[in-house]
Amino acid sequence: MLRVLGSRALQLILVVLGISTLLFFLVRVSGDPALAVAGSEATTEDIEIIRESLGLNRSIFEQYFAFLIKLATLNFGDSYIYLQPSMPLILEALPSTLYLSFVAFALAMLVAIPAGIFAAVKRRNASGRFILSMSMLGQSIPPFIIGIFMILVFSVWLQWLPSFGNEQPTSIIMPAIALSAVLMARHTRLVRAYFIEEMNRGYVRTGKSLGFNNRRIRFKHILRNISVPMLSLIGIDLGKFVGGAVIIEAVFAWPGIGSLMVNAVKARDYPMLEAGVFTVAVMVVLVNLIVDLLYQFVDPRLRAKVN
Amino acid sequence: MNLAEQKVDTVVSIKNLDVVFNTASGPLQAIHTTNWSVAPGETFVILGESGAGKSVSVHAVSGLLPSTARITGSIEFEGNEILGADQESLRKLRAEKIGVIFQDPLTSLDPCFKVGAQIAEIFQVHRGMSKDEAWNQAVSLLDSVQIPDPERRANQFPHQLSGGQRQRVMIAMAIALEPKLLIADEPTTALDASVQVAVLELIQRLRDQRDMAVVLITHNIGVAAAIADRIAIMYAGRIVETGTAQEVLRSPKHPYTQALLSSMPRIGASKAELLTTISGTPPSLATIPSGCAFHPRCTRAIEKCKTDVPRLEPTKQSVNHIFSCHNPAEGA
Amino acid sequence: MSQRMSAFSFFVGAKSDALPKGPGRKKWFRQAGPISLAFLGAAALLSFGANLWVPQDPTYQDLLYRLVPPFEIGEGVSYLLGTDQLGRDVFSRLVHGGKVSFAVGLATATLAMLIGGFLGLIAAYFRGWQEAVILRVVDIQTAFPFLIVAIAIVSIVGAGVNTIIFTLVIWLWTPFARLAHAKSLSVKESEFYRAAISSGRSGFGLVFQHIVPNITGAMMVVWTFVVAQTIIAESSMSYLGLGVPLSTPTWGSMLSEGRNYLETAWWIATFPAVAIMLTVLCVNVFGDWLSDRLDPQTKEI
Numbered sequence: 041m042l043r044v045l046g047s048r049a050l051q052l053i054l055v056v057l058g059i060s061t062l063l064f065f066l067v068r069v070s071g072d073p074a075l076a077v078a079g080s081e082a083t084t085e086d087i088e089i090i091r092e093s094l095g096l097n098r099s100i101f102e103q104y105f106a107f108l109i110k111l112a113t114l115n116f117g118d119s120y121i122y123l124q125p126s127m128p129l130i131l132e133a134l135p136s137t138l139y140l141s142f143v144a145f146a147l148a149m150l151v152a153i154p155a156g157i158f159a160a161v162k163r164r165n166a167s168g169r170f171i172l173s174m175s176m177l178g179q180s181i182p183p184f185i186i187g188i189f190m191i192l193v194f195s196v197w198l199q200w201l202p203s204f205g206n207e208q209p210t211s212i213i214m215p216a217i218a219l220s221a222v223l224m225a226r227h228t229r230l231v232r233a234y235f236i237e238e239m240n241r242g243y244v245r246t247g248k249s250l251g252f253n254n255r256r257i258r259f260k261h262i263l264r265n266i267s268v269p270m271l272s273l274i275g276i277d278l279g280k281f282v283g284g285a286v287i288i289e290a291v292f293a294w295p296g297i298g299s300l301m302v303n304a305v306k307a308r309d310y311p312m313l314e315a316g317v318f319t320v321a322v323m324v325v326l327v328n329l330i331v332d333l334l335y336q337f338v339d340p341r342l343r344a345k346v347n
Numbered sequence: 348m349n350l351a352e353q354k355v356d357t358v359v360s361i362k363n364l365d366v367v368f369n370t371a372s373g374p375l376q377a378i379h380t381t382n383w384s385v386a387p388g389e390t391f392v393i394l395g396e397s398g399a400g401k402s403v404s405v406h407a408v409s410g411l412l413p414s415t416a417r418i419t420g421s422i423e424f425e426g427n428e429i430l431g432a433d434q435e436s437l438r439k440l441r442a443e444k445i446g447v448i449f450q451d452p453l454t455s456l457d458p459c460f461k462v463g464a465q466i467a468e469i470f471q472v473h474r475g476m477s478k479d480e481a482w483n484q485a486v487s488l489l490d491s492v493q494i495p496d497p498e499r500r501a502n503q504f505p506h507q508l509s510g511g512q513r514q515r516v517m518i519a520m521a522i523a524l525e526p527k528l529l530i531a532d533e534p535t536t537a538l539d540a541s542v543q544v545a546v547l548e549l550i551q552r553l554r555d556q557r558d559m560a561v562v563l564i565t566h567n568i569g570v571a572a573a574i575a576d577r578i579a580i581m582y583a584g585r586i587v588e589t590g591t592a593q594e595v596l597r598s599p600k601h602p603y604t605q606a607l608l609s610s611m612p613r614i615g616a617s618k619a620e621l622l623t624t625i626s627g628t629p630p631s632l633a634t635i636p637s638g639c640a641f642h643p644r645c646t647r648a649i650e651k652c653k654t655d656v657p658r659l660e661p662t663k664q665s666v667n668h669i670f671s672c673h674n675p676a677e678g679a
Numbered sequence: 680m681s682q683r684m685s686a687f688s689f690f691v692g693a694k695s696d697a698l699p700k701g702p703g704r705k706k707w708f709r710q711a712g713p714i715s716l717a718f719l720g721a722a723a724l725l726s727f728g729a730n731l732w733v734p735q736d737p738t739y740q741d742l743l744y745r746l747v748p749p750f751e752i753g754e755g756v757s758y759l760l761g762t763d764q765l766g767r768d769v770f771s772r773l774v775h776g777g778k779v780s781f782a783v784g785l786a787t788a789t790l791a792m793l794i795g796g797f798l799g800l801i802a803a804y805f806r807g808w809q810e811a812v813i814l815r816v817v818d819i820q821t822a823f824p825f826l827i828v829a830i831a832i833v834s835i836v837g838a839g840v841n842t843i844i845f846t847l848v849i850w851l852w853t854p855f856a857r858l859a860h861a862k863s864l865s866v867k868e869s870e871f872y873r874a875a876i877s878s879g880r881s882g883f884g885l886v887f888q889h890i891v892p893n894i895t896g897a898m899m900v901v902w903t904f905v906v907a908q909t910i911i912a913e914s915s916m917s918y919l920g921l922g923v924p925l926s927t928p929t930w931g932s933m934l935s936e937g938r939n940y941l942e943t944a945w946w947i948a949t950f951p952a953v954a955i956m957l958t959v960l961c962v963n964v965f966g967d968w969l970s971d972r973l974d975p976q977t978k979e980i
Binding site: 241242243245246247248249250251252253256261264265268339340341 | 409410411438439441442443445446447449451453454455456457458459460468469472473504506517520521523
């Protein structure tokens with residue numbers, strides 16, 4: 041267990057360092073950040089002053105060393121737009137993004153698991169096929185389009201729900217549904233496919249021969265067994281989820297790190313961008329670490345190997 | 348011996364059993380008018396190549412055939428007809444009175460639960476025991492199937508046990524509720540030759556201790572010889588010869604049985620070895636030949652074999668030794 | 680079966696038994712693949728030939744006719760799908776916008792297939808460190824959110840069609856690489872490959888003669904699903920303003936403009952949304968149909 045933890049922690053550092061370094065050099069190669077900060081009306085002297093204040097007049101290695109120190113101290117410098125340290129701004133917006141992601145993820149799973157099981161058990165019936173078709177349709181609709189249609193129906197037409205921001209308790213409903221839709225559809229199909237696969241396993245036949253009822257076989261044994269492959273998929277999906285959250289935040293003007301980062305790109309606000317990418321990288325690796333640890337716990341075959 | 352007495356003597360008795368699978372490409376008949384029965388304390392072995400319908404006929408009894416199977420005829424369990432009985436009471440009857448062992452003990456056990464918990468679950472569900480009670484019962488059951496250090500083994504997962512130990516766990520689960528009938532579907536095929544003997548001995552010992560009827564399916568003549576009281580030879584969905592182990596193995600009458608036996612019977616003989624002595628391959632369900640299904644591979648085939656299905660008839664020596672052949676060798 | 684699923688099955692989101700097969704399947708459903716393809720072909724042709732037939736210049740602004748609802752005949756001018764906030768014809772913009780979606784979709788998927796397929800073959804051919812490096816990169820990329828990467832790249836390189844294609848290719852080569860790797864390994868196990876080796880053949884001639892033909896079917900299936908993914912990704916980037924410059928109409932940027940007028944002019948956002956949905960759905964249906972024919976097992980990898 042400790043070895044897994046150690047290797048994962050090392051991987052975390054490597055991935056974060058690698059991504060940050062890549063970002064650092066690409067930014068420096070691609071153009072002069074000082075120009076972006078100064079804007080089009082700045083004089084040459086203005087730009088020179090800005091350049092000095094950002095440390096851009098030093099050699100690239102000095103700059104990289106300074107960048108590594110920034111990385112280690114989590115201080116990426118002041119945001120060009122907000123003129124405040126960028127990392128605290130990101131951290132301030134992070135709970136909002138995590139809240140949206142968590143609600144959407146929970147919603148997706150709460151629907152996908154029962155729907156997938158139902159579609160598997162009733163796979164020869166119209167109801168099972170209907171769920172399958174719906175999930176295929178759901179996978180073909182990009183989440184931001186679902187968001188826009190929901191705004192049309194529930195905000196503009198029915199006027200039930202707020203169309204942007206996070207001021208009211210109900211504000212979470214539409215962004216969470218829009219964000220969860222693709223995952224919900226995908227995992228419904230996956231749960232169904234895994235479930236059907238497991239229904240043909242030997243232990244299911246054994247359970248039948250022992251006179252266990254269907255409910256026991258399905259919900260104690262099969263569900264426990266599909267949790268193993270499901271978990272590893274969830275690990276991959278949670279990482280992607282952050283990406284999906286970015287665009288949903290944009291559609292619903294949700295005050296999270298996605299909105300901050302999209303604005304940062306448009307304004308070439310590199311400190312903000314670096315802090316954002318760094319945070320996302322850490323989150324993705326952390327989520328994978330947690331999933332890996334859970335995986336050891338869920339799959340007895342792995343647990344035995346580690347202990 | 349009158350009829351009533353005979354019923355008590357029989358655990359399960361199937362009569363004129365037909366099993367047809369409804370498939371996408373039409374119905375496939377897996378079993379044709381098959382009859383057999385088995386008495387308490389008796390081991391009945393069904394021997395045949397894969398695809399001969401061995402498993403289908405016994406799983407018609409155990410209730411493990413897929414829902415596409417249409418079963419007709421009669422299956423009496425302890426004298427009561429169970430074909431067409433209501434599902435719930437049938438499920439209870441099968442749980443209590445029929446134990447099943449499968450070929451591959453690794454896939455037949457749930458990989459996610461400790462073996463002790465899997466056995467204990469049976470007692471919790473069917474005997475209403477508490478978790479601790481059931482666990483203790485499971486440990487003592489593991490002991491009775493001769494698993495050393497049962498306390499420790501109960502706490503392990505299936506993948507941590509050896510193949511032979513897993514099969515012992517399967518046997519423990521099958522006999523947990525003290526069934527009247529033990530169905531063993533190729534119980535030793537996935538095991539090493541040395542372990543095969545021990546598992547067969549265990550099955551025999553448990554049969555004697557508990558007076559169970561055992562129906563064992565195998566393609567391995569060595570296994571059949573080692574354990575059988577009575578043997579039925581199946582080919583293409585029909586029993587072609589049946590009798591006591593001695594009758595069938597010492598003086599086989601059907602050309603197919605004779606061909607099977609002329610291969611060297613020994614424990615651990617592979618399927619490929621078996622087949623080398625008979626030309627051709629066994630037919631698939633979709634392409635069963637007309638008449639006697641064995642005629643294309645039979646050295647003694649005559650015209651009649653191609654058109655008429657031979658009837659099962661007793662030999663001159665014994666009314667219990669029955670076989671079906673139009674043109675048996677001399678002395679039959 | 681390996682416990683961890685491959686990027687591919689993750690990507691396609693489908694496994695065996697995904698759709699009811701055989702006689703139970705409705706007749707029209709079996710024709711859905713060709714129908715979808717015909718629809719896509721027609722839509723792509725109409726888009727690429729937009730200059731020849733659409734009623735209006737997609738960038739022409741007529742502030743007198745701002746926010747005209749669809750299906751209304753104006754004085755001397757008719758706007759089939761209405762106009763946007765600058766008085767531009769939504770229908771003309773919609774047809775022109777398809778160009779970017781189709782071009783990016785086809786170019787990205789093809790490039791990604793060539794690059795990913797090549798790297799996958801290398802990994803399977805050499806095994807060794809090449810395989811370790813390539814598979815490791817695939818693993819890391821699979822877990823990382825695409826849009827964040829896109830944001831980083833666009834912020835550095837600047838927006839444009841080439842940037843979008845570049846970004847998407849360096850993202851979407853991974854399913855091809857993983858598939859090519861897995862399939863080539865199984866080909867290498869096969870009898871005829873061993874026979875070819877024992878007859879003294881070696882090198883890339885062997886790869887091209889024996890491995891490549893055996894993986895193209897599965898690669899084509901993935902290709903179609905990647906086209907669908909690309910169209911979604913491109914429209915997402917355009918929506919965020921990370922796509923092509925705003926002077927070029929795209930479905931994503933039309934949606935993004937329409938988002939601010941949902942209360943007053945539903946049609947600006949709705950029509951491009953429907954266009955994206957229909958296109959992606961058709962590509963997916965076609966891909967599913969194709970996979971049933973070319974490569975029934977791929978879904979199970």
